Amino acid sequence: MANALDRQPAAAPVPGRLIVVLGPSGSGKDTLIGLARAALADRPEVMFVRRAITRPAEAGGEDHLALSDAEFDACIDEGRFALTWAANGLRYGLPRDLEAHLAQGRVAVVNGSRGAWRVIRDVFPGALAVGISIEPGILAHRLAARGRESATEIAARLVRASALTDEVEADLVIDNSGPAEIAGDRLVAYIREALAP
Ligand SMILES: Nc1ncnc2c1ncn2[C@@H]1O[C@H](COP(=O)(O)OP(=O)(O)O)[C@@H](O)[C@H]1O
Numbered sequence: 001m002a003n004a005l006d007r008q009p010a011a012a013p014v015p016g017r018l019i020v021v022l023g024p025s026g027s028g029k030d031t032l033i034g035l036a037r038a039a040l041a042d043r044p045e046v047m048f049v050r051r052a053i054t055r056p057a058e059a060g061g062e063d064h065l066a067l068s069d070a071e072f073d074a075c076i077d078e079g080r081f082a083l084t085w086a087a088n089g090l091r092y093g094l095p096r097d098l099e100a101h102l103a104q105g106r107v108a109v110v111n112g113s114r115g116a117w118r119v120i121r122d123v124f125p126g127a128l129a130v131g132i133s134i135e136p137g138i139l140a141h142r143l144a145a146r147g148r149e150s151a152t153e154i155a156a157r158l159v160r161a162s163a164l165t166d167e168v169e170a171d172l173v174i175d176n177s178g179p180a181e182i183a184g185d186r187l188v189a190y191i192r193e194a195l196a197p
C-alpha cells in the first residue's frame with residue numbers, strides 16, 4: 001500500500017481558502033457540512049469537497065467516491081489526488097480539482113482528519129481549521145445511534161477521539177453537543193466570512 005502521508009508540500013502557497021472541518025468521529029462533521037451545503041446552495045463558488053474513501057458506498061454517511069484499495073492505489077499512481085491520508089482502517093483522497101478551485105481564489109470546505117492536519121496544512125498553507133467539539137457522553141451515544149460501525153469499531157473511535165485532541169490549534173471551535181442547527185449556523189457564518197473579500 002502506498003504511504004498515504006508522503007506527498008510533498010506544494011511549491012507555492014495556493015490562494016483561496018480551504019476550510020477543514022475537524023473533530024472526533026461522530027462529532028457531527030458530516031451533519032454540519034451537509035447543513036452548510038444546503039444553506040449555501042446558491043453560492044457555487046463554495047466547493048464542498050467530495051472525498052474518495054475505501055469505504056463501500058452503501059455504508060452510509062457522506063456522499064463519497066467509493067474505491068477499493070487497488071482502485072485507490074491506481075488513482076494515486078495516476079495523480080488524481082491533491083492529498084491523501086489513512087485513518088480508522090480507511091484511506092481518504094481529496095480530488096485534484098480542489099487545487100484549481102482554490103487557485104481561482106475561491107473557498108472549499110472539506111471533512112478533514114486531525115491526524116492528517118499537519119500534512120493538510122503543509123499542502124495547503126492557508127488552510128483554516130474548524131474544530132467540532134462534543135461532550136464525551138453525547139459522542140458515545142451518537143456513535144451508537146448512527147449504527148454505521150460495530151461496537152469494537154466504536155470503542156476504537158472513542159479512544160481516538162481523546163487521543164488526538166492536541167493535534168490541531170483550531171481557528172474556530174464549534175460545539176455540537178446541542179442542536180445541529182445552531183452549530184450549523186455557526187459554520188455557515190464562518191464560510192460566509194471567508195467568502196467576503
Ligand atoms: N447536533 C446533533 N444533535 C443530534 N444528533 C446529531 C447532531 N449532530 C450529528 N448528529 C448525529 O450524530 C451522528 C454522527 O454525526 P456525523 O455527522 O456522522 O459525525 P462525523 O461526520 O463527525 O463522524 C449522526 O447519526 C448524526 O445524525
Ligand SMILES: O=P(O)(O)OC[C@H]1O[C@H](OP(=O)(O)OP(=O)(O)O)[C@H](O)[C@@H]1O
Nearest residue numbers: 023024025026087092111112113114115
Ligand atoms: O484523524 P481523525 O480526526 O480522527 O479523523 C480520521 C478520519 O475519520 C473521519 O472520516 P470519516 O468521516 O470516514 O469517519 P467518521 O464519519 O467516523 O468521522 C475524518 O474525516 C478522517 O478522515
